[in-house]
Amino acid sequence: MAMSDLQTDGTELVVLSVLAQGPQYGYAISKRVAALSDGAWSIGAGQLYPLLSKLEKAKLVSASWDEVKAEGRDEGDAGGGRRRKWYRLTAKGRQRLDQRIEAHRRATAVLERFIGGADVDAHGGVA
Amino acid sequence: MAMSDLQTDGTELVVLSVLAQGPQYGYAISKRVAALSDGAWSIGAGQLYPLLSKLEKAKLVSASWDEVKAEGRDEGDAGGGRRRKWYRLTAKGRQRLDQRIEAHRRATAVLERFIGGADVDAHGGVA
DNA sequence: TGTCGATATATCTGCATCCGATATATCTAT
């Protein structure tokens, strides 16, 4: 296992986490990421949709287009455009998420060993 | 700022951390990473040397070849091959390391918000 | 003496990912 545990698709972990809180459609996912991170993170469309496709092919999520009420729309949702594709986590996706969370915690713990050593001002000469 | 804060060269952070504990040459750095991570991580030569070159060009580290004692070698070092290139952290490199550490801590804190939500079994149907 | 494995540095290259740009279309508000 190479160093890449630190990174290997951090986006996947975040998207899977959002989906663990309930079904969402793509655009809402990107908004949720921005909101939960206070604008610090953003997932662009060019990254999100390929990722969702990949997750769908891997059966980590299942997807379905919603019924479009062309007119009507009596409900109070001020919501936007139609043609929404909803994604929900599969059991397999939930397992993957748990794996990724555990891998992340392990990687963070290991990294702390490196950082901990570096935090202390323990070096001699600085050129 | 995109999601890539989570990753953006985790290798650089690790190498800089190792160098913060004192000057090292390339091969020793890769061994130290393996040792400190209990073999969980490894930095291949194909990744390490280009990175060290990059860090040197960016003046984050300074490098110098050691004097080779062709014969002699009275000291007790059982050490291996010659032609060692030693790297040491510069002041600029130390600053970069501190930045990277802080960025990592921020990113980890944000990620915990996502994971924290996902940790709780708070989703409805699993397909 | 001869060969093997470890030490040591370095480049090349295939693959995947990141993410800005582009395309299309609908809905809301002014």
Add this chain to the structure above:
DNA sequence: ATAGATATATCGGATGCAGATATATCGACA
């Protein structure tokens, strides 16, 4: 009518990862 937000999707340049390859020295063992 026009602009901006909503919504999905693909393309392509830039970058990074990591295995393969190349070269050379040193210690150990038969």
